[in-house]
Amino acid sequence: MVPFPFKKLxxxxxxxxxxxxxxxxxxxxxxxxxxxxxxQTQVQQAQPYYLRFINRFPDIQSLAKAPIQQVLKTWEGMxxxxxxxxxxxxxxxxxxxxxxxxxxEFEALLKLPGIGRSTAGAILSLAYDKPFPVLDGNIxxxxxxxxxxxxxxxKTDTIKKLWTISKGIIPPSKAGLFNEALMELGALICRPNNxxxxxxxxxxxxxxxxxxRPAFLPIKRPKKPVPHFDVTAAVIRKNKKIxxxxxxxxxxxxxxxxFPGGKKELRESLExxxxxxxxxxxxxxxxxxxxxxxxxxxxxxxxITLHCFFCRKLKxxxxxxxxxxxxxxxxxxxxxxxxxxxxxxxxxxLKNQIPIF
Numbered sequence: 467m468v469p470f471p472f473k474k475l476x477x478x479x480x481x482x483x484x485x486x487x488x489x490x491x492x493x494x495x496x497x498x499x500x501x502x503x504x505x506q507t508q509v510q511q512a513q514p515y516y517l518r519f520i521n522r523f524p525d526i527q528s529l530a531k532a533p534i535q536q537v538l539k540t541w542e543g544m545x546x547x548x549x550x551x552x553x554x555x556x557x558x559x560x561x562x563x564x565x566x567x568x569x570x571e572f573e574a575l576l577k578l579p580g581i582g583r584s585t586a587g588a589i590l591s592l593a594y595d596k597p598f599p600v601l602d603g604n605i606x607x608x609x610x611x612x613x614x615x616x617x618x619x620x621k622t623d624t625i626k627k628l629w630t631i632s633k634g635i636i637p638p639s640k641a642g643l644f645n646e647a648l649m650e651l652g653a654l655i656c657r658p659n660n661x662x663x664x665x666x667x668x669x670x671x672x673x674x675x676x677x678x679r680p681a682f683l684p685i686k687r688p689k690k691p692v693p694h695f696d697v698t699a700a701v702i703r704k705n706k707k708i709x710x711x712x713x714x715x716x717x718x719x720x721x722x723x724x725f726p727g728g729k730k731e732l733r734e735s736l737e738x739x740x741x742x743x744x745x746x747x748x749x750x751x752x753x754x755x756x757x758x759x760x761x762x763x764x765x766x767x768x769x770i771t772l773h774c775f776f777c778r779k780l781k782x783x784x785x786x787x788x789x790x791x792x793x794x795x796x797x798x799x800x801x802x803x804x805x806x807x808x809x810x811x812x813x814x815x816l817k818n819q820i821p822i823f
């Protein structure tokens with residue numbers, strides 16, 4: 467295996483590292499929160515959310531004591547809400563089992579919700595300076611190019627090989643500094659597209675650069691078509707209040723609030739879909755009025771168009787059989803509840819224009 471130029475990497479990092487909020491106070495708690503956020507969110511986008519989250523929950527005790535709805539509301543807008551749920555559950559477990567101290571043992575961390583091998587390695591190396599590797603997207607790309615691993619990066623054998631390499635090059639001391647430097651190199655220099663090899667401190671040692679093929683790695687898998695779904699939502703008003711419902715805790719957007727409705731089925735009109743969904747979720751019959759807004763939103767693996775209709779309740783007593791809970795609220799009161807991004811655009815519209823049915 468090609469020797470890894472540890473000193474070159476560290477020298478470059480100490481000179482070029484970004485000023486990031488979680489680096490100003492590198493504690494086990496700040497490391498854990500930032501690593502969970504950065505699993506699915508880019509650094510630039512994550513920074514304001516991190517500051518807001520830490521300001522609201524400055525330590526693990528405050529996070530553990532908070533109601534889950536408060537945690538979800540603070541997380542609102544960042545997506546992948548299961549991360550917030552896992553943070554909340556883990557905080558309570560750490561307070562209960564470990565006296566509020568984040569474990570410094572690998573196996574103990576792996577037993578906590580939302581913490582996998584790479585996140586555990588990040589906490590142990592960055593916060594406790596223990597020699598554990600990290601294999602996030604940036605580090606994986608650097609290693610694949612540096613050691614010229616011309617294999618499908620998603621295959622089990624490739625992932626095992628990368629873990630073996632990362633474990634082999636981790637230094638016995640300053641492991642956190644090393645991992646953070648690798649992550650920074652992947653973010654700033656060894657980028658997914660158009661890597662800046664001319665500025666890379668490792669270029670003379672990098673097999674990918676020496677072979678003239680760094681930009682071709684990692685091997686790119688053929689992109690699958692992104693499915694699109696039409697989704698309906700009902701804005702049902704009673705006096706000056708509007709009906710909102712809470713999604714079940716498990717599943718996509720678990721625990722968030724929304725305008726009731728659901729996905730259109732094949733050969734079903736939008737109006738038929740909305741009537742069916744309201745019947746299945748709330749056991750009431752509605753009259754569907756005009757479609758007043760359409761919101762397009764992209765998730766990681768699919769896209770939706772949310773069709774929102776003004777509706778009127780015809781008959782039946784609300785029975786939340788397909789939702790966790792429901793509320794009648796004014797548009798201004800909706801600020802107290804965590805909503806998905808698509809529904810937030812509907813709320814913005816409603817605040818500016820409340821129709822008369």
